[in-house]
Amino acid sequence: MCDSGQQKVEEKLPEETLKRWESEQAALKLQVIENNTEEWQEDPLFCGLERVAGVDLSFIKGDDVTACAMLVVLSYPELEVLYEDCQMVAITAPYIAGFLAFRETPFLVEAVLRLQREKPSLVPQVIFVDGNGLLHHRGFGLACHLGVLTRLPCIGVAKNLLLVPGAPGKEEFKDQVKAMQKAGDSFSVTDTCGRVLGKALRSCDKSTKPIFVSVGHQISLDSALRLTQSCCRHRIPEPIRQADIRSREF
Structure with a gap:
């Protein structure tokens, strides 16, 4: 049985490897596009958007090496599963905070490439990560990494707030969350310079x-927020939720 919620234990890595990863992140970061690149992204109802994808990596319980890499493609706006790709993989890169992409991205990119080869008509127009x-x-998380490498619009959706410099403190965060009274309410998460890095979203009333x-790549934060909300039947947007459910079942 797979476990998406497995606790990650950070490992040590040679300094030269960390420097190489930082250098690679910095180079790829220059390619990130933070604005809308497709007409459907500007449309209030996302007219023209037909396929959305979700990716997830779930680990075997008690095993931090064997994992299930899952890609699902859903129809939009119906959110019905059109395609799924699940592969059991062996994770060789260690978990290092801030470098998750180097552990997971290779397998997710492979899944996208398989889809492009085998079912090009089902290639998603956006991927939820x-x-x-x-x-x-460093302004370049997993969703940015996957977006740049696949050249597809990507949206990052995290379940927990990453404590970057400038993020709200514990009490301020609690107050901001309490102020969100209904689905669709949100507040900005900024850095020490006041730059908006993302938004906290109450995705459903329940x-x-x-x-x-x-933002991951090739979509604006406003469009990413609206699309995420429109894909939420539950707390987690349906593309990621389906990827998680199916990977654990597999």
């Missing part, structure tokens, strides 16, 4: 716990 985009210590939306 279980993780952060610009809301990251859950008071927010999710954290940030």
Whole structure:
């Protein structure tokens, strides 16, 4: 059985590897596009959007090496599953905070490439990523990494707030969350310079716990927030939720 909520234990890595990863992140970050690039992204009802995807990596319980890499494609706006790709993989890169992409992205990119080869008509127009985009210590999280490498619009959706410099303190955060009274309410998460890195979103009336939306690639934060809200039947947007459910079942 797979476990998406497995607690990650940070490992140590040689300094030279960390420097190489930081350098690669910095180079790829220059390619991130933070604005809308498609007509459907500007439309109030997202007319023209037909396929949305979700990706997730779930680990076998008690095993921090064997994982299930899942990609699902859903119709939009119906949110019915059109395609799924699940592969059991062996994770060789260690977990290092801030460098999650180097552990997970290779397998997610492979899944997208398989889809492009085998079912090109089902290639998604946007990918929801279980993780952060610009809301990251170095402004380049998993959603940015995947977006740049696949050249597809990506949205980062995290379940917990990443404590970057400038993020709200514990008490301020509690007050901001309490002020969100209904689905669709949100507040900005900024850095020490006041730059908006992402937004906390109350995605449904049934859950008071927010999710954290940030730009991955080729979409604006406003469009990413609206689309995330429109894909939420529950707290987690349906593309990620389906990827999580199916990976654990597999």
